[in-house]
Amino acid sequence: MAKAINIKLVRSVIGSLPKQRKTIEALGLKKIGQNVEKPDNPQIRGMINIVKHMVEVTEI
Numbered sequence: 633m634a635k636a637i638n639i640k641l642v643r644s645v646i647g648s649l650p651k652q653r654k655t656i657e658a659l660g661l662k663k664i665g666q667n668v669e670k671p672d673n674p675q676i677r678g679m680i681n682i683v684k685h686m687v688e689v690t691e692i
Contacts, residue, residue, distance in 0.1 A: 635672040636692045641665065643686040655682045 641661040645653045659679055660668045669692065670676045680689055 636669050637672045638667055638669050638690045638692055640667045640688045641686065642688050652683050655679050
């Protein structure tokens with residue numbers, strides 16, 4: 633079974649760069665406190681790296 637990670641939005645996208653806003657949207661996050669489960673692969677890790685100051689990541 634492939635590993636998964638849980639991503640939680642902890643900071644607002646207000647005042648962030650357009651690239652960061654689009655990345656948050658592409659991850660499926662809309663509200664502060666919302667969690668999504670994504671597969672642990674290099675593409676998702678790269679997206680998390682762009683917005684690492686706005687999200688919390690836990691491995692499942």
